[in-house]
Amino acid sequence: MFRPKVGHIQFINCLPLYYGLVHNNVLLDVELIKGTPTELNKMLLEGKLDISPISSIEYCRNYKDLMLLPNLAVAADGEVKSILFVSKVPLEEMDGRMVALTSSSATSQALTRIILRDKYKVSPKYFVCPPDLPQMMMEADGALLIGDDALRVLYNPPKDLYLYDLGVEWKEMTGRRMVFAVWAARRLFAAENPELVAEVHRAFMKSMEYSIDKVDEIAKAASRWESFDYDFMKAYFGSLRFDLDLAYQQDMLAYATRAYELGFIQEIPKLEFVEV
Numbered sequence: 001m002f003r004p005k006v007g008h009i010q011f012i013n014c015l016p017l018y019y020g021l022v023h024n025n026v027l028l029d030v031e032l033i034k035g036t037p038t039e040l041n042k043m044l045l046e047g048k049l050d051i052s053p054i055s056s057i058e059y060c061r062n063y064k065d066l067m068l069l070p071n072l073a074v075a076a077d078g079e080v081k082s083i084l085f086v087s088k089v090p091l092e093e094m095d096g097r098m099v100a101l102t103s104s105s106a107t108s109q110a111l112t113r114i115i116l117r118d119k120y121k122v123s124p125k126y127f128v129c130p131p132d133l134p135q136m137m138m139e140a141d142g143a144l145l146i147g148d149d150a151l152r153v154l155y156n157p158p159k160d161l162y163l164y165d166l167g168v169e170w171k172e173m174t175g176r177r178m179v180f181a182v183w184a185a186r187r188l189f190a191a192e193n194p195e196l197v198a199e200v201h202r203a204f205m206k207s208m209e210y211s212i213d214k215v216d217e218i219a220k221a222a223s224r225w226e227s228f229d230y231d232f233m234k235a236y237f238g239s240l241r242f243d244l245d246l247a248y249q250q251d252m253l254a255y256a257t258r259a260y261e262l263g264f265i266q267e268i269p270k271l272e273f274v275e276v
Helices: 012-023 035-046 056-065 106-118 135-138 147-155 166-174 186-192 195-214 214-227 230-239 246-261
Strands: 004-011 031-035 051-055 066-076 081-087 096-102 123-130 142-144 162-165 178-186
Touching: 004 012, 004 035, 004 246, 012 066, 012 147, 012 195, 012 230, 031 035, 031 051, 035 051, 035 056, 035 106, 051 056, 051 066, 056 066, 056 106, 056 178, 056 246, 066 166, 066 186, 066 195, 066 246, 081 106, 081 147, 081 166, 096 106, 096 135, 106 142, 106 166, 106 178, 106 246, 135 142, 142 147, 142 166, 162 166, 166 178, 166 246, 178 186, 186 195, 195 214, 214 230
Parallel strands: 004 031, 004 051, 096 123, 096 142
Antiparallel strands: 051 178, 066 178, 081 142, 081 162
């Protein structure tokens, strides 16, 4: 039997979407493939995955080859906790300084550049590197971290560094929520396998609905195998949003418009969804 290849972000932020697949008996006959957002982006666009989360900006760059799955995203209305800018000096003083951008995320790389340029009116010098904060800070005065790497810094914040939550920064600057990742299927795969895509979508939606009601349970489970305590995990999951309703779609397009104006994408995308 044909088993679709489905991407799975290996960060804690996607645990609620996958937790219910196991604990609510929503096991899919799929091949789940783990990776960072950047790795999954590449695999989906190369056809090595059929369905996967993909960074918002990479969807924008490749929307003609992809179809969105409705009501699935990783988003935040303000504080997100796991998208952090860490710096030796206040952001107002970052002009001309070196900034290390994690290689794990395309959306957050562009978001960092937008915020520093438009909100703080500074023009640092950027380079991309693996997410190792001590190594990053040996070469730069500021660093972008995402996912579990960001959470570890937030959980035990260094006393001599400034921390900025980019979900908060975006909200303060624009008044909008931020969509960091969406779920998409390759357009050709969706056209040839509409029932299979719909089945995968139903399973994820059922998992998400289950997990929303079990946040305490998920936070307790996560605190047992991660280095974060229960209260920290519960607060983190409470700051995340996983839907992609019309309001979030409009906010995603606002981000895409800003990215287009600054030359990060070639055109403003259309948001096209598979029928489920």
